[in-house]
Amino acid sequence: MRRGGFPLLWVWLVYGFMYLPIAVIALFSFNASEIIAFPLQGFTLHWFGQVLADARLGKGLGLSFLVSVPVAALATLFGAMAALALTRYPLRGRGVLFAVILLPFLIPKVILAVAQLILLSELKIERSLATIIAGQAIIILPFTTLIIASVLVRIDRRLEEAAADLGASGWSTFRRVTLPLMKNGLTAAWFIAFVLSSSEYVLTSFLSGRYQPLSILVASDFRFNISPALNALALMIVAVNLAFIAIGEFIRLRSKQA
Structure with missing residues (x-):
């Protein structure tokens, strides 16, 4: 003991x-x-009421949703494609593809943010919500790929082989067999991507331009005035993120048991 x-x-x-x-x-x-x-x-509970009544924070929250929802959708879509390529097809250079997908894990976010900012400057692309969405989708892609791949490796390949033996085409096998079995993994990946996007600050601060999602507003307010209302807002954000993570983990565990 x-x-x-x-x-x-x-x-x-x-x-x-x-x-x-x-x-x-x-x-x-x-x-x-x-x-x-x-x-x-x-x-x-006054500080919570003050947060809910602040129109500026409400606008920042709306911008955060406008970013997080498409980021989660893109990261989940491309993560599913990458996971299928890694687990279902005999690709040459699979290790290289896997390493490229995981690179955002290894490179500091500040370096990624500076590199993307330089690229946008060279291409004469103005910073906007679209640049935030593209940048965040890239750094969140490894998370969604690993989540979905962990589901795909547990699917019994004999089910897909049986569908092919019964005359189903490749697309029909994917739509009727593989996709329903990976549905829980897709949902869990979407929730995790949404949480990661909504809390991302470093990359957003470089790519946001004149737009200010909630993470930028909160960080700016904390630099100048630590108000109890900001404590209330932080607690609300943590509670919502924990709820999304719990839902995603519950779905992942269900997919593992299936």
């Missing part, structure tokens, strides 16, 4: 270091005082 207890203590210390700041933000989001300091002055 003693040998196992010491590593377990370190694990809990690491988790505490990661999540204690979030717990502090949650605590002060319900504090009645405008000063973020102990002791607490009472319980209030």
Whole structure:
């Protein structure tokens, strides 16, 4: 017990270091005082109401949805295509393709953002929501590819072979057999991509131009004024993201058991 207890203590210390700041933000989001300091002055939901009534934050949230929804769709679509290529076809250079897909995992986001900004400048493309969508889809593609590939490798290939033996074409086999079996993986990948897109700041700050999604607004406000309303907003974002992640993980586990 003693040998196992010491590593377990370190694990809990690491988790505490990661999540204690979030717990502090949650605590002060319900504090009645405008000063973020102990002791607490009472319980209030005023800051949540202030966030919901802020038109500027509402506009930023709307822009975030305009970015996150197409990013999730594109990343899921291309991730599915990449996962199918890696798991279903005897491709030459499969390892090279896999490495290229995973490159955004290995390259720091700042370098990717600067490289994309230079490319846009050379091509004379003005920064807009479209450039944010394209840039985010690239860095989120590895996540969706791995999620969908993990589902595809568990599908019994004999089901597809049986459909082919019964005279089904390649497209018909995919539409009637493979696609229904990978449906849960696609849904989980879409949810994860949506969460990653909505919380992405580094790449968005380089490619947004005059547009300000919610992540940019929140980061800007935190630089100049740490208001309890921002604590409330941060807690709301964390709660929504956790809900999306939980839904995606539930769908992934269901696909694993299928």
